[in-house]
Amino acid sequence: MSKINLKNFLISGFCLSTALANARDINVADFGIIPGKDASLPLNELILSVGDEPDVTLIFPKGDYDFYPDRALEKYRAVANHDNSLKRIAFPLMDCKNITINGGDSRFIFHGRIVPFVLDGSSGVTLKNFSIDWKRPFQSELKVVEHSANGKAITVEIDSDEFPYTIEKGQILFDHYDWQDPIATNILFDPKTRSPMHETRDYSLNPRHPMSAKKLDGNRVELTASFSKKLPPVGSVIVTYGSHPTSRLAPAIHASDSKDIIIDNVTVYAAGGMGLIAERCENLKLDHMVVTSTDKRLISTRADATHFIGCKGTIELEHCLFEHMLDDGINVHGAYVIIDEYLGQKNFLCTISHFQQWGLTFAEAGDKIMVMDRSTVLPLFEGTVESVRPINEKHFMVTLENVPAEIPQGPLSMENMTWYPDLVMTHNVIRENRARSALITTKGKVTVTENYFSSQMHGILIEGDNNVWYESGAVEDVTIANNTFVNIGYEGADRYPLYASPLLNDEQRFGDGRYHRNINFTGNSIKSFNGLIAYSNSVEGLNISDNTIELSSDYPAARDFPSIDLHYSDKVTIKGNKFIGFGESGTIRISGDTENVTIEQNENLQQEKANQPAPSK
Structure with a gap:
């Protein structure tokens, strides 16, 4: 038997035992945090007492925990893509090191304008095994049950338990924790698909025009209002939410100036903003994160499921489900x-x-x-x-x-240029939401594979603009492969599975170089009612290959735009794509300022004739 250096053995053993001793599991029930009581103050105090102690796990015995804003920590917070304000915070995870919140499959129920989680200046934070919901969500949902004989009013049914309301002097106001919202920004949803209604813009209710409400029997209310084009169909649901600057005050999770964040098995059922907003963070992994609505509601979050601005390292999403949001599934960009x-x-x-x-x-x-x-x-x-x-x-x-x-x-x-992340998305589902599945504008390496996308607007939007949202990040290396796109663009316009173009205003112009580079769109399966595949503008290096596009009968067929539309692009390959079931070939439009295009071995997909007029938008 070899000799053992007793001194080194004792030292190494001491270091290991010290590390294990320093790792603490804390049962929150020992600190008065129990179901049935307002947990905000004792939780704030517990987190404060832990301070910057490393390797702490807060364990919640399974239950329903309530968090109210009245005694929660208050700090002024500037939150990107939200409205800045004094925020009440339930979990203030600030300057923490290797802290884990293990919810034990509990429900965290929030009340009023409170931000559930704030991660600031922290590293090694893990959030796992819980759900986030609000007792009263931030939107209200009105089911259309009848049209008036004169075509100027509708009767709606409102679940007053989920969406309490008051009618005063002919005006309807929706009651929240300590405020009321009128009917403001709104959108029409189809409860059969749990998605925005096809061509939903035709049914918008104009809150700027005179409106009156009359209480009827039960939970029925007669609304006289102005609609954009048509009365919403009987059975559809009007979703209304507050107006700026009060409609984006409470994201579910706000992470800033932090790194090495893991969100595992966390479900977000509601938020007064985004499910997750991360800014200037490094390395985030989302595994089995879910953003969805409850059985009694059509809508989940007021805005995006996830949003990343000015981050770096790697953003990784795997086995996530994002649905029923009132904005995008994911947005990654700089500023x-x-x-x-x-x-x-x-x-x-x-x-x-x-x-x-x-x-x-x-x-x-x-x-x-x-x-x-x-x-x-x-x-x-x-x-x-x-x-x-x-x-x-x-x-x-x-x-x-x-x-x-x-x-x-x-x-x-x-x-x-320093703060741009790599992005890896695999085996995720983004569907049944207003707006896009994914917005991707980052100079890092992007890999999007084996996902399912079905959204009202574009599937994947690669944009960048220096005049509206000021979201930067001309891409340099993007692979979008082996994904499934279903019924993209049921908003009813020219919405593509892939749309790559910077957004320019009338005072801007294209320069000598292309904005985006090296986009590969390959091996994807597209189920489409409109026959659209990809649009590019100011892209150098675009590969659209081996995709299959099949007719979907879920929405009225529409063939108003070319299947592939190329503008001011260079080094484009369109090869091995199959266009199936549409009764006629798909079309490829190539503008005069597009160069070096290779088209070969496609099935029922061909270039437009030179003298064919372009469809009007």
């Missing part, structure tokens, strides 16, 4: 900020461009930034940040280490 003025001495006065990004941490010392020409959305020169000095939520000063001898003239902006 353009406007350069107001070059002040000399390497100093730039900048403005955070979109009001729902005010307070954003755009950059810090050491970050690489690119100065952009806003008129073409193309790069001019790169620099390294020496310092950033915030002035207020909207304005800040950036000092670069080096600048060119002559600063380019014209409208300029900056983007942060």
